[in-house]
Amino acid sequence: MTTEFIALYFCNMYIDYLIIGQGLSGTWLSWYLQKENRSFLVIDNNQGNTPSKIAAGIINPVTGRRIVTTWMIDELLPFTWHAYSEIGHALDITAISQKNIIDFFPTAQMLDAFRKRIEEGADYIHSYPEQNHFNHLFNYDFGCGEIRPVYTAHTEIILPAWRTQLRKSGSLSEENFEFNQLVIKEDKIHYKEITADKIIFCDGASGFDNPYFRLLPFAPNKGEVLIAEIPGLPDHTIYKKGILLAPLAEKNLFWIGSSYEWDFTDIQPTKKFRDTTEQILKSWLKIPFKITDHKAGIRPATLERRPFVGFHPFHKSVGILNGMGTKGCSLAPYFAKQLVDHLLHQSPVLPEADVNRFHKILARS
Numbered sequence: 001m002t003t004e005f006i007a008l009y010f011c012n013m014y015i016d017y018l019i020i021g022q023g024l025s026g027t028w029l030s031w032y033l034q035k036e037n038r039s040f041l042v043i044d045n046n047q048g049n050t051p052s053k054i055a056a057g058i059i060n061p062v063t064g065r066r067i068v069t070t071w072m073i074d075e076l077l078p079f080t081w082h083a084y085s086e087i088g089h090a091l092d093i094t095a096i097s098q099k100n101i102i103d104f105f106p107t108a109q110m111l112d113a114f115r116k117r118i119e120e121g122a123d124y125i126h127s128y129p130e131q132n133h134f135n136h137l138f139n140y141d142f143g144c145g146e147i148r149p150v151y152t153a154h155t156e157i158i159l160p161a162w163r164t165q166l167r168k169s170g171s172l173s174e175e176n177f178e179f180n181q182l183v184i185k186e187d188k189i190h191y192k193e194i195t196a197d198k199i200i201f202c203d204g205a206s207g208f209d210n211p212y213f214r215l216l217p218f219a220p221n222k223g224e225v226l227i228a229e230i231p232g233l234p235d236h237t238i239y240k241k242g243i244l245l246a247p248l249a250e251k252n253l254f255w256i257g258s259s260y261e262w263d264f265t266d267i268q269p270t271k272k273f274r275d276t277t278e279q280i281l282k283s284w285l286k287i288p289f290k291i292t293d294h295k296a297g298i299r300p301a302t303l304e305r306r307p308f309v310g311f312h313p314f315h316k317s318v319g320i321l322n323g324m325g326t327k328g329c330s331l332a333p334y335f336a337k338q339l340v341d342h343l344l345h346q347s348p349v350l351p352e353a354d355v356n357r358f359h360k361i362l363a364r365s
Ligand SMILES: Cc1cc2nc3c(=O)[nH]c(=O)nc-3n(C[C@H](O)[C@H](O)[C@H](O)COP(=O)(O)OP(=O)(O)OC[C@H]3O[C@@H](n4cnc5c(N)ncnc54)[C@H](O)[C@@H]3O)c2cc1C
Pocket: 020, 021, 022, 023, 024, 025, 026, 043, 044, 045, 046, 047, 050, 051, 052, 053, 054, 055, 056, 057, 058, 059, 175, 176, 177, 178, 202, 203, 204, 205, 206, 222, 223, 224, 225, 257, 258, 296, 297, 298, 299, 300, 321, 322, 323, 324, 325, 326, 327, 328, 329, 330, 332
């Protein structure tokens, strides 16, 4: 062996998987790989205000003005409760809580729509017996209903706790991933001193510029939120009146949002959102509040509102877990597990989520 060969051999790191990103997607992917005793390294550049860091963590079984049941929710609710409880137990944190939504109807039409859904026998939507229960806290002229069960994934606790765990086990590299250092082979990849069987991108909104996947139909969506101190507001439920008011883990702190913007010029928080939301709060809340923060992030949403999961049809060692859109808290654990089962047990990825549905588009990358 030459000295050069020995130096190269001992500097190299050989792992099964290189994961780019430790948002919800990278967290759950690495969690399931660890459960299967696979070796991996997560590279994350710790960007501020990523959606995983500013999400409310709400797993809401219904959505939109017409209060329709969200995609796959009957399966996702029990799955996510189990998954977050399990990671919480392993990390000795509370990772998930049930916090149902009290839905205050902003208009008579919304009240009618809610009642109609109850009459149709829709799941998860319930009348609220004590209509005056919140009179001392909120102004509401058209009554309220309840959405139940609703879960909150405590992302602000889970992400740092898992990061600490990754750091301790030497499975985290806190750096920016650079594409010009990546060499793709048929059955492996090289990145700097690392050789891995596969690389899997969980890079969220950065994925819009990822040379392997940028042709996918991403639809970036900007979301803004306010954080407020509201002493005296009970924290065992989420409140909704057009916007959501959700309790955070820290006492008296609430998350208020959010906006959904498809057309935007930058990723900064805007005065318009702050002013409008503050006005809504002033007319809705009867108790004092103080805004303490204002954040904005870009959701990695997709045109058909379904995630991108699986391996590049023409670069078999390059994978993706992205496109979680507005529902990363429930979709990321579910599809991370599916991707790991696909990798290790050859089970199929759900066709609606499988990135191979875009093989014609990806042939051009
Ligand atoms: C305001 C707002 C509220 C939301 N509320 C909810 C909610 O209540 N419930 C819900 O289910 N979903 C919610 N979402 C959506 C949810 O947050 C996202 O679907 C989810 O966080 C996406 O996670 P991700 O891991 O795929 O991406 P990200 O969170 O973007 O994570 C990507 C990671 O990759 C890293 N990275 C990127 N590029 C590189 C690189 N080149 N080198 C190294 N590291 C890199 C970043 O630092 C980051 O840590 C919300 C989103 C927003 C914006």
